[in-house]
Structures are given as C-alpha cells and as structure tokens.
Amino acid sequence: MSNSLLRGLRIAYDKGETRALISVCSAHPVVIEAALLHAASRKQPALIEATCNQVNQEGGYTGMTPAGFRDFVFGIADRISFPRDQIILGGDHLGPNPWKSLPPGEALQKASDMIAAYAQAGFTKLHLDASMGCKGEKEHLPDAVVAERAVMLASRAESVAPGQAVYVIGTEIPTPGGATEAFDHVVPTTPDAVRATYHVHEAAFRDALPAAWPRVIGIVVQPGVEFGHEDVAIYQPDAARALVTSLADLPGLVFEAHSTDYQPGTSLAQLKRDGFSILKVGPELSFALREALYGLDAIRNFREPQTISLVSVMEQVMLASPANWQSHYHGDASMQRVLRHFSYSDRIRYYWPVPEAAKAVQDLMQSLGGSAVPETLISQYLPRFFDRVKAGALPAEPEKLQLQSVRDVLDRYETL
Structure with missing residues (x-):
C-alpha cells in the first residue's frame, strides 16, 4: 500500500492534482493518537516517521529500536481501532549522523545496521542521508561520496527487505528541530543543486543498485521555510519559483519539505500546488499539545490554588537536566525561562x-x-476551543481537548 501511494504522488502532480502527505515526526503518544484519528477522519493513511537520533538499533534518545517504535505506534493504533495496514512507517536522516564522531568505516557500519533494523521492522519510506562528514573528514562531503554512501545504505535495506522500501534522497534542509538563531530570510535550494543531487544519485543507483532507482520517489530540498526559537520564515512562492520549475527535470520524484511547522494554511496549500508533496511536521504538534496542557493546568490551578503547577514541575525537570536546551537557548535568565517553555523549537518535548x-x-x-470543564473556564484559558465546545461539536473533556489541539495543526495541512 505504502509503495503505490508514495510512488503515485508524482503521477498526481503531473495530472494537476493537489495532493500531499503529512509526515508526522513525533514520539509522543498523544501526538501519534491525534495523527491516527486525523487520518481516520479523512479516510486516508497515516505517515509516521522517526529520525535516526530518535530511534535506532541502540535505542536513540527515546530508548526505542525501530521494532520498538513500530510496536509503540501499532499499540496506539490497536487501542483506537486504526488499521495497521493504513500506517506508513518512515525513517528520517538514516545515515551516520548519530555516530559521526567515529571514523568513517565504523560510523557507516552502524548506519548500515540501523537502516537494516528499520527495513526489517517494516519501515517502507527511508530517507537516505549520508551527507555529514565523520571523524577526520570535512563537515560537508562531495556529492559523489554522499551518493555512493546513500546507495550503500539502500543496498543494506534491500538485502533485508528486497523491493519493499521507497527512498528519499537529498539533504539540503532546515536545521533539525529548528534554527538556533534569529533569521531574516531563508534561501531556497538552487535548481543547479537539485539537478546535481539528482544526477549523481541516479548514476550511483544505476551503477550499483539499478532495481531500486525507480523506487526513489522524493528529494529533500529547502523551499525557504524554517522556524527558530522565536521566528518563522513563511513560504514565499516567488522566491522558490526557479526551484519549483526544476521539478520538471526530476522524473518520478516529488519534493519533500522539512520544518513546515507553523506555516499558515495558505502557504501549505501553495507548497502542495508547487510539488512539495511530502510535508514534514513535528515540533509544532508537541507545541500545540503543551499549549493545551498548560491551559488545563491553569484551569486546575484556579480551582485548586494550593496545587503545584505543571509549569513548575516542568521548569524543575528542565533545570535538573539541561542538556537538551542549554546549548540552544541563549539570553539572560528571564529569556531562557521563556524559551524553555514557549520556544517554537519546543525542546520541552524531550522532557515529557x-x-x-x-x-x-x-x-x-x-x-x-472525567467531567467536562466549565465553558467559562474554557473561554478564559483555552479560548480556541470555546466556540466548538459551546456548539456541542467538541466535548470539554481534558483528554479530548489535548487531542484536538494537535488535530487543529493537522487540519491546517488540509487547507486548499
């Protein structure tokens, strides 16, 4: 199912159809459940992805192997009666990044073992990313070396699950998790860079793994979207026109856009029309979940003023283990406190x-x-839900409000 759907994206684009898959990149159970409920409501498959740092054969920062992540997602699906065969599992940035401090041979062996674990666990959308230098190498490698290593990784996946996966190439993307500094604009990938990436990968695949080249269905590019701690770069179609035109030179492929979090619905719709048929979102989903939790926390604290707030607990947890935010958030103590809780990059997600x-x-x-939250408190602390609650369209139940906060983000991706 996943192969035919993903391979059909370019066919749909060539027919003038506006179609895109939302790629949900999160390991939070509420976010996963919301994504599955959203897909069910639209009668469409759910694309759920994990990154190489998040999930790998050594556990990643979630403690989950690819098989463990698969079972985690399937467990949520079974609980809400979402069909397992309607879930597409993807692996993002599959390459040596988690081990780039090691010598190339050792790092690539670990990356090879990782992609094998992903393929064996049934992940069928694999992003090949061998762009980073390892110990003793330059930070950015020549295109030919990147392509050679990408094909090596794909070969390992094919040896485990022949013919099962589709592949995404390309590495010119926003900073994982968002930019670390403020920015004025983001420059889209140039057509020459896109064509060079395409041709060097095509040559490497046709030379070493020709049967898999027709299953290379996407290329990751920078369309000019990004988010930092306090800023969002909105998609500018005019600035990306040359990039969009270059899609005509990439038969069978669509563009994959990362860091589309916080884009307005009109921008997401334009990205779809321009051939960005895979739109990846992650931190905004857990950002929306945190908003709902903090709103519910404010309601509880108003009703029970002596209770220790969730905000206070999260502050203590983050201060006790600063590794996931300290090197990212700058400024004085007051600014760092704001960023810990309310940054667009949402590094609080590591602490749930x-x-x-x-x-x-x-x-x-x-x-x-289990009782409903009074409408007046919804109006005060969670006003985005008030009209729906008052109209009876949304139960004022804490669990439902959490899920709806995440689903509201996903619904924006359906704007035409």
Missing part, C-alpha cells in the same frame, strides 16, 4: 517522558477528573 513530568501530567488529568 521523564518520570516526574509524566506523573505531573497524570496528576493533572486525575485532578480534572
């Missing part, structure tokens, strides 16, 4: 699985109970 944080969320839900 921490036992103290998970318990604080559980306590919040238990304190609010």
Whole structure:
C-alpha cells in the first residue's frame, strides 16, 4: 500500500492534482493518537516517521529500536481501532549522523545496521542521508561520496527487505528541530543543486543498485521555510519559483519539505500546488499539545490554588537536566525561562517522558477528573476551543481537548 501511494504522488502532480502527505515526526503518544484519528477522519493513511537520533538499533534518545517504535505506534493504533495496514512507517536522516564522531568505516557500519533494523521492522519510506562528514573528514562531503554512501545504505535495506522500501534522497534542509538563531530570510535550494543531487544519485543507483532507482520517489530540498526559537520564515512562492520549475527535470520524484511547522494554511496549500508533496511536521504538534496542557493546568490551578503547577514541575525537570536546551537557548535568565517553555523549537518535548513530568501530567488529568470543564473556564484559558465546545461539536473533556489541539495543526495541512 505504502509503495503505490508514495510512488503515485508524482503521477498526481503531473495530472494537476493537489495532493500531499503529512509526515508526522513525533514520539509522543498523544501526538501519534491525534495523527491516527486525523487520518481516520479523512479516510486516508497515516505517515509516521522517526529520525535516526530518535530511534535506532541502540535505542536513540527515546530508548526505542525501530521494532520498538513500530510496536509503540501499532499499540496506539490497536487501542483506537486504526488499521495497521493504513500506517506508513518512515525513517528520517538514516545515515551516520548519530555516530559521526567515529571514523568513517565504523560510523557507516552502524548506519548500515540501523537502516537494516528499520527495513526489517517494516519501515517502507527511508530517507537516505549520508551527507555529514565523520571523524577526520570535512563537515560537508562531495556529492559523489554522499551518493555512493546513500546507495550503500539502500543496498543494506534491500538485502533485508528486497523491493519493499521507497527512498528519499537529498539533504539540503532546515536545521533539525529548528534554527538556533534569529533569521531574516531563508534561501531556497538552487535548481543547479537539485539537478546535481539528482544526477549523481541516479548514476550511483544505476551503477550499483539499478532495481531500486525507480523506487526513489522524493528529494529533500529547502523551499525557504524554517522556524527558530522565536521566528518563522513563511513560504514565499516567488522566491522558490526557479526551484519549483526544476521539478520538471526530476522524473518520478516529488519534493519533500522539512520544518513546515507553523506555516499558515495558505502557504501549505501553495507548497502542495508547487510539488512539495511530502510535508514534514513535528515540533509544532508537541507545541500545540503543551499549549493545551498548560491551559488545563491553569484551569486546575484556579480551582485548586494550593496545587503545584505543571509549569513548575516542568521548569524543575528542565533545570535538573539541561542538556537538551542549554546549548540552544541563549539570553539572560528571564529569556531562557521563556524559551524553555514557549520556544517554537519546543525542546520541552524531550522532557515529557521523564518520570516526574509524566506523573505531573497524570496528576493533572486525575485532578480534572472525567467531567467536562466549565465553558467559562474554557473561554478564559483555552479560548480556541470555546466556540466548538459551546456548539456541542467538541466535548470539554481534558483528554479530548489535548487531542484536538494537535488535530487543529493537522487540519491546517488540509487547507486548499
């Protein structure tokens, strides 16, 4: 199912159809559930992706192997009766990045073992990213070396699951997790760079792995979208016109856009029309979840003013283990506090699985109970939901409000 759907994206684009898949990149169970519910409501498959740092054969920062992540997603799907065969699992940035401090041979062996684990676990959309230099190499490698290593990784996936995967190439993308500094604009990938990436990969595949080249269905480029801690670069179609035109020179491929978080619906619709048929979103989904949790926390704290707030617990958790934010957030103590909780890059997402944080969320839900939250408190602390709650279209139940906050982001991707 996944191969035919993904391979059909370019066919649809050539027919003038506006079609795109939302690629959800998150390991938060509420985000995954919301993504599956959204897909079910649209009667379409759900594309769920994991990154090489998040999930790998050594556990990644989530502690999950590819098989473990698959079972995690399938467990949520089974609980809400979403068909497993309607889930497309993807692996993002599959290459030596987690081990780039090692010598090339050792790092590439680990990357090869990783992509094999992804393929064996049933992941069928694999982004090949061997662009980074390893120990003793330059930071950015020549295109020919990148392509050679990408084909090596694809060969390993093919040896485990022959003919099962489709591949995405290309590495000119926004900074994973968002930019670290403020920016005025983002320059789209040039047509020459796109064509060079395409041709060098085509040559490498046709030479070493010709049967897999027809299953290379996408290329990651920079369309001019990005988000930082406090800024969002909005898609500018005129600036990307030359890039969009270059798609005509890439038969069978569509563009994959990363960091499309926080783009307005009109921009997402234009990206689809311009051939960006795979739109990746991640931090905005957990950002929206945090907004709902903090709104519910404010409601609970108003009703029970002596209770320790979720905000306070999260602040303590982040200060106790600063590794996931300290090198990213700058400024004075006041600014860092704001960024810890409210940055677009949403590095607070790394802390929800921490036992103290998970318990604080559980306590919040238990304190609010199963009864509906009063409309007037919804109006005050979660106003985006008020009209729907008052009209009876959305139950004022804490769990449903969390899910809807995430689904509102996904719904914006359906704007035409």
